Amino acid sequence: MTEHLVFVTGRLAKPRLEKIVATLPRDRFTATIADAGVKVAALMTEEIIRRRVTVPEGADRIILPGRCRADTAALTAFFGVPVERGPDEIVDLPVHLGLAGRNVDLSRHDLTIFSEIVDASKLTPDEILVRAQDLARRGADVIDLGGLPDTPFPHLEDTVRLLKQAGLRVSVDSFDRDELARGARAGADFLLSLNEETLDLAFETDAVPVLVPMRPEDLPSLDRAIERLQKAGRPFLADPILEPIHFGFAASVVRYHETRRRHPDIEMMMGTGNLTELTEADSVGVTALLVGMCSELAIRNVLIVQVSNHTRRTVEEHDAARRVMYAARADGALPKGYGRQLLSLHDKRPYTQTPEEIAALAAEVRDPNYRVAVAEDGVHIYNRAIHRIGTDAMAFFPDLDVASDGGHAFYLGGELTKAELAWRLGKRYVQDEPLEWGSAMDAVAQDTTTFKEVGHTLHGRKPSRGSEDTE
Numbered sequence: 001m002t003e004h005l006v007f008v009t010g011r012l013a014k015p016r017l018e019k020i021v022a023t024l025p026r027d028r029f030t031a032t033i034a035d036a037g038v039k040v041a042a043l044m045t046e047e048i049i050r051r052r053v054t055v056p057e058g059a060d061r062i063i064l065p066g067r068c069r070a071d072t073a074a075l076t077a078f079f080g081v082p083v084e085r086g087p088d089e090i091v092d093l094p095v096h097l098g099l100a101g102r103n104v105d106l107s108r109h110d111l112t113i114f115s116e117i118v119d120a121s122k123l124t125p126d127e128i129l130v131r132a133q134d135l136a137r138r139g140a141d142v143i144d145l146g147g148l149p150d151t152p153f154p155h156l157e158d159t160v161r162l163l164k165q166a167g168l169r170v171s172v173d174s175f176d177r178d179e180l181a182r183g184a185r186a187g188a189d190f191l192l193s194l195n196e197e198t199l200d201l202a203f204e205t206d207a208v209p210v211l212v213p214m215r216p217e218d219l220p221s222l223d224r225a226i227e228r229l230q231k232a233g234r235p236f237l238a239d240p241i242l243e244p245i246h247f248g249f250a251a252s253v254v255r256y257h258e259t260r261r262r263h264p265d266i267e268m269m270m271g272t273g274n275l276t277e278l279t280e281a282d283s284v285g286v287t288a289l290l291v292g293m294c295s296e297l298a299i300r301n302v303l304i305v306q307v308s309n310h311t312r313r314t315v316e317e318h319d320a321a322r323r324v325m326y327a328a329r330a331d332g333a334l335p336k337g338y339g340r341q342l343l344s345l346h347d348k349r350p351y352t353q354t355p356e357e358i359a360a361l362a363a364e365v366r367d368p369n370y371r372v373a374v375a376e377d378g379v380h381i382y383n384r385a386i387h388r389i390g391t392d393a394m395a396f397f398p399d400l401d402v403a404s405d406g407g408h409a410f411y412l413g414g415e416l417t418k419a420e421l422a423w424r425l426g427k428r429y430v431q432d433e434p435l436e437w438g439s440a441m442d443a444v445a446q447d448t449t450t451f452k453e454v455g456h457t458l459h460g461r462k463p464s465r466g467s468e469d470t471e
Contacts, residue, residue, distance in 0.1 A: 006032045006062045008053055010041035012361055016090050032056050042067035055079050089352040104338055111322035114303040115140035115315055121153040125162045132163055139319030147174030160186035196225045208235050210269055216241040219255055237301055239269040244278040260297045270294055273305030276314055284317045288342045291321035295329050313440050320439040344440040350426045351375050362387040372415050374429040379419040393420040
């Protein structure tokens with residue numbers, strides 16, 4: 001049985017929408033395109049849609065443009081047909097309709113993030129609590145209190161109790177057996193890290209130990225510690241230790257694989273900081289690779305460190321990666337087509353319009369307002385008087401009629417610079433919207449039912465309702 005879709009659009013977008021709709025499989029969808037009578041689809045209001053859109057009998061779903069600021073629940077009640085907001089860009093409509101081969105669900109994961117506060121012994125309990133709550137907000141599941149060599153930690157117990165009172169899970173990370181014991185007595189949930197020489201502590205507390213080899217290359221010592229706790233029926237995590245590049249990295253990867261081969265059912269941990277912190281490369285790609293390895297080897301715990309400036313978003317990156325990898329593994333698929341959270345510098349489909357489509361839109365413009373767009377051939381700026389294409393934001397200025405309008409010139413300089421950056425990197429550009437940086441930056445929260453507030457320059461001025469009705 002086919003589903004009858006009603007696509008609501010504006011005059012300028014209608015030709016592009018018709019092309020996309022013509023490609024939809026007819027055995028799954030029939031479609032009606034409803035022109036709301038406005039030039040720009042994003043300017044449609046709930047009132048305009050109510051007055052101008054007629055829904056044919058038998059319609060199953062109404063799809064609005066992604067940037068349309070209307071209350072979908074109210075429209076659903078008015079039309080008696082489910083109304084939803086589609087994607088921002090028309091080219092993404094097939095994916096929105098589930099024609100990409102899968103429905104993406106990134107709500108699930110099975111990887112626990114331990115986030116270490118490496119200088120906890122130098123901070124007050126209240127300072128640690130503030131940092132711990134921030135890490136938890138970002139996606140950390142366990143707060144790891146790192147002890148420093150030859151640095152007293154007299155407030156360890158108070159800190160553990162304070163974090164536990166705040167509802168946080170806590171691990172204590174130290175090479176000092178006494179610190180580990182103190183943390184366990186105060187209520188820590190995990191102890192990092194015990195080897196076969198300090199393993200007796202695991203039998204003196206209910207805290208779950210993380211087992212490590214005596215030396216990274218000494219895998220048999222880890223085997224012996226694992227076997228001892230297995231015989232005692234005690235819970236544990238095993239960490240073969242990931243080493244930095246040029247200091248045993250490749251061999252340590254082999255050890256993780258070998259540990260899983262020898263012990264197919266145990267819980268394991270990987271400390272990713274030795275790679276993310278000690279490799280001066282954008283950490284999101286490194287993180288994706290390591291979390292992918294964890295997904296393959298059923299390693300369900302990672303210890304992360306966020307110290308260096310280039311790893312300032314490592315919690316968010318690990319959180320995004322664990323969701324993508326879980327979904328891809330559940331689908332038996334490559335980790336492709338699961339969103340843009342692991343794409344920071346580049347986009348898979350950066351250009352939503354062809355140069356020809358932009359030219360067609362430019363030919364329809366009858367007002368002096370400047371539009372900015374990006375296509376494969378560069379940055380486009382156009383209004384009723386001009387249509388210029390280039391790759392240098394500042395080179396456009398002589399062609400723009402803004403010499404006496406400082407606010408407008410300031411705005412266009414910002415937009416054109418953003419557009420040039422997007423073109424050079426291969427990122428999506430949308431006028432008046434921030435560039436998207438995946439998990440490298442928090443997304444800007446938006447109210448999808450209201451127009452944006454007027455900005456500091458003329459670009460934020462909203463057209464009158466009269467102009468919407470007549471265009």
